[in-house]
Amino acid sequence: MRKYYMAGNWKMNTTKGEAVDLAKALVSQLKGCAQKVMIAPPFTSLDAVGQVVKGSNILLGAQNMAAEEKGAHTGEISVLMLKDLGVSVVILGHSERRHIYGESDAFINRKVKLALQHGLDVILCVGETLDEREAGKAERICDEQTKKGLEGVSLAQLSKVTIAYEPVWAIGTGKNATPADAEAIHQAIRKTLAGLYSVDAAKKVQIQYGGSVKPDNVKELMAMADIDGALVGGAALKPESFVPIALF
Numbered sequence: 001m002r003k004y005y006m007a008g009n010w011k012m013n014t015t016k017g018e019a020v021d022l023a024k025a026l027v028s029q030l031k032g033c034a035q036k037v038m039i040a041p042p043f044t045s046l047d048a049v050g051q052v053v054k055g056s057n058i059l060l061g062a063q064n065m066a067a068e069e070k071g072a073h074t075g076e077i078s079v080l081m082l083k084d085l086g087v088s089v090v091i092l093g094h095s096e097r098r099h100i101y102g103e104s105d106a107f108i109n110r111k112v113k114l115a116l117q118h119g120l121d122v123i124l125c126v127g128e129t130l131d132e133r134e135a136g137k138a139e140r141i142c143d144e145q146t147k148k149g150l151e152g153v154s155l156a157q158l159s160k161v162t163i164a165y166e167p168v169w170a171i172g173t174g175k176n177a178t179p180a181d182a183e184a185i186h187q188a189i190r191k192t193l194a195g196l197y198s199v200d201a202a203k204k205v206q207i208q209y210g211g212s213v214k215p216d217n218v219k220e221l222m223a224m225a226d227i228d229g230a231l232v233g234g235a236a237l238k239p240e241s242f243v244p245i246a247l248f
């Protein structure tokens with residue numbers, strides 16, 4: 001049976017106490033969940049949430065990471081600090097990083113390579129804006145972001161990479177891509193991966209869909225052949241919505 005990868009990106013939400021409560025509820029309600037599950041709380045709660053998920057089937061993820069290992073980078077968080085807290089996965093290239101904070105493909109690529117060098121798993125996010133979709137450029141944008149994000153990533157390292165397709169217009173808007181629209185882009189991304197590596201390697205990469213995933217649309221999205229999981233924002237903040245997504 002296919003094992004899906006269900007990840008919760010908590011973004012800039014939850015104080016430490018709230019994060020611990022949410023993590024505790026998820027650990028107890030997702031015990032025995034057949035899917036791979038990850039949660040990415042804010043940096044300030046990683047330590048506390050790390051203690052809660054330790055020994056459980058839930059992986060600890062970070063939402064971002066600096067492009068350098070250490071030094072004079074005020075306000076940044078290093079890969080070494082994340083590893084020290086038990087983080088095993090980092091989300092990179094999220095559209096909010098790209099569009100609000102101006103992160104370029106080249107900058108994201110440096111982070112991807114650094115995370116992989118240090119043995120972290122990476123979720124590389126790609127996705128087009130509404131203007132790009134309407135101009136018929138969705139596939140091209142995702143192809144480009146995937147290629148540039150993975151530049152210099154070896155075949156061996158690819159096994160630690162997940163791609164998350166998150167159309168920018170569907171994030172936090174309540175508008176999700178139709179399963180067929182999402183599947184078309186997932187297929188295109190897999191084709192890009194096949195071109196970069198091999199058909200076989202591309203088949204093994206998990207490609208998540210993200211953008212307004214909810215308990216009532218998760219099933220139809222996961223039914224698509226090339227959708228291997230979900231990266232969930234808003235609905236990841238409550239056990240009532242994240243648990244049914246993870247257990248869909």
Ligand code: PGA
Pocket residue numbers: 009166170171172173174210211212213231232233234235
């Ligand atoms: P959303 O966010 O589920 O709230 O749309 C998804 C994401 O940005 O990862």
